[in-house]
Amino acid sequence: MSFPAKKYAQLSWAESLGMLAKLIPLPVALLWSVATTAYASYNRERSIRRITGDSALRYLTTHLSVPQLQAAFGTTMGTYEKWTEANQLPVTIDELGLDARLMWIGPKRLERVVLWIHGGGFLLPPPDFAISFWRYVQLELEKQNIEVGIALLNYSLAPEASFPTPLKQAGLALDFLMAAGVKPQNLQLAGDSAGGNLVVQVLSQMLHPREGVPEIHLPAPLRGAYIISPWMNLSADSASHTANEGLDYVRQATLKNLGAHILPAVPDADHPFIEAVRAPAGWFQGADALVERVLITAGGAELMKDDIVAFAEAFKKHHACAELVVQKDGLHEDMYIDFMVKEKKFGSLTPLTVEWLAAGFQETPSA
Numbered sequence: 001m002s003f004p005a006k007k008y009a010q011l012s013w014a015e016s017l018g019m020l021a022k023l024i025p026l027p028v029a030l031l032w033s034v035a036t037t038a039y040a041s042y043n044r045e046r047s048i049r050r051i052t053g054d055s056a057l058r059y060l061t062t063h064l065s066v067p068q069l070q071a072a073f074g075t076t077m078g079t080y081e082k083w084t085e086a087n088q089l090p091v092t093i094d095e096l097g098l099d100a101r102l103m104w105i106g107p108k109r110l111e112r113v114v115l116w117i118h119g120g121g122f123l124l125p126p127p128d129f130a131i132s133f134w135r136y137v138q139l140e141l142e143k144q145n146i147e148v149g150i151a152l153l154n155y156s157l158a159p160e161a162s163f164p165t166p167l168k169q170a171g172l173a174l175d176f177l178m179a180a181g182v183k184p185q186n187l188q189l190a191g192d193s194a195g196g197n198l199v200v201q202v203l204s205q206m207l208h209p210r211e212g213v214p215e216i217h218l219p220a221p222l223r224g225a226y227i228i229s230p231w232m233n234l235s236a237d238s239a240s241h242t243a244n245e246g247l248d249y250v251r252q253a254t255l256k257n258l259g260a261h262i263l264p265a266v267p268d269a270d271h272p273f274i275e276a277v278r279a280p281a282g283w284f285q286g287a288d289a290l291v292e293r294v295l296i297t298a299g300g301a302e303l304m305k306d307d308i309v310a311f312a313e314a315f316k317k318h319h320a321c322a323e324l325v326v327q328k329d330g331l332h333e334d335m336y337i338d339f340m341v342k343e344k345k346f347g348s349l350t351p352l353t354v355e356w357l358a359a360g361f362q363e364t365p366s367a
Contacts, residue, residue, distance in 0.1 A: 011071045019068045029059050036101070042301055042329045045347075053341035054331060057249035062229055066123055066261060076103070076118070076123075076125035076154045083128045087135065090345070094151075096176050098243070099167035102121070102151040105131060106138050109149030112186045113360050115173060117153045119193025119333065121144045121231065121258035122166065126152065129340040133350070140354045146361050153278055155198070162265035163274055164213050167201045167316030173215045178218065188224035188360050189291075194335050200311075204283070210270065222291040224360040226353070229298055229333045232277040233307040234259030240306035247301040248331050255303060277307045277314075284318045294295050295356050299330025301326040323353065 011019065033055035037043055043051050064072065073079070080103045084091050092104035103115075116134055118126035134150050141148050153173050155166040177187060191199035202216060203225070209215045236255035245252055262274070272279035287294075294315070298308040305326065312324035327334055327349055335349040 011067060015067060015069075016066075019064065019071070020344075022063045022068075026056070028057055030055050033058070041148050045329065045344065047345065049341045049345050050338065053343075054249050054336050057337065057340075058251070061249060061254050062251050066257065069124060073120070073124050073127065076152075076157075076263045079125050079128055080131065080152065080154070083131045086128075088133075089135075092178060093154075094173040096169065098165070098169055098172060099156055100172055101154045102173060102176065103154055105135050105150040105153075107145055107151060107255065108151075110177075110180055110182050112146065113147045113177060114148055114150045114151060114188050114190055114357065115177065117155070117170060117189070117191035117195035118151060119191070119231070120157070121255075122194045122197075122262050123156050123258060124157070127336070127340070130333075130336045133336055134190075137348075137354055137357065141358055141361070143144045144358050144362075146358055148357070148361065153195075154232045158265075161164075162262070164210060165269065166198055167205060167210075167273070168200050168213055170198055171205070171214055172221055174216060174218065178235065184218045184220040184222050186361070187222055188226065188357060189222060189227040190228070190357075191230070192228035192336070193231045196227040196277070197232065197274065199225055199227055200230060200232075201273050202278065203287055203290055204273050204279075207284065207286050208272075210273065218290075219270060221289060224293045224295070224357070225291045226356065227294065227296045228298070228349075229304060230276075230308055231304065231312065232275060232311045233304065234263050234275055238277075238304075238306040238310075241303045244301050244303050244305065248299070248303045249337070250303055250332055252303060260304075277311045279314070281314075284315050284320075286318065287315065288319045288321070291319075292321065293360060294319055296322065296324045297352075298324070298326045299332055299334045300326050300333040301329050302334075304332065325349075 034051050038051055046241055081091055082145050090105055092108045094102040138148055140152050153170060155169040190198050207214060233281050234254050236259060241252045266274045272283055296312040298305050316322045327347060338346050
């Protein structure tokens, strides 16, 4: 089953006017939201600037349709090019085939690499502030004399592409990096939300090669996999989706809607790939031979928390060096929002990201 080739980013006049009408009340909505939540216990450690950013995201993801969100976010290529221009950095792109490419953040380096796979429900490109986060991480690593190339995977989005196309493209990215001389021991994967899902798909493909998808063979285990707020349950039906409703900036109805755009294209037999939380027992047996170390993070107040915890516990049974960190009162991909609002005081996941990646590049990989 596949979706019709509709270009969601091209809105009709009616859709564009509807989008404008939804945005007009935003300032008043933000004032009300900040006034009524600023002193809530879960916002105790957040600045007014950060609370305003959370509220803005909550309003936009609640009121805009998927086509309107796609129009607002644009394309991965467009976002990357605008970001590099604004930050006076070179545009460095490697074509991978199958309409996929690697976009380098800062200098292209191959001695040590982080391959970042962005989120967005397989429907949206990464926001510019997520790219800013990874540039910050890169610069912080440089302060420790660790020079790292960070490559963003530009994979195809729905509805033009559906599973397993992004998985094939992730495999192409690994093939390209290996052919370019990157050693698996010096390569760490990072993925957030749907990108975290895709990182897990890569591991699943290595363990259970799916017919029709090229097998992924690496000469040695990957150094690390950093899985941030992974989207493990596209049906959005776990308890935390109800318990944390209104705390996270994403609504349960929004997640159900996003999942409804993706799941119908996935055959039942492939659901362990796309919803790892529903994978059978023992699905990740052997994962410890594929990647040296794994960090899984979640926000204590995010809707996906229960699914992330359930996935992490199942994964940890087969990997002694897998770790789960739940940020107190954290939201979905919490550290990115700090960069959206240009927060001066970061949450705990930003320094943890730098420390964990640095440790991976500094430590001697297992034999």
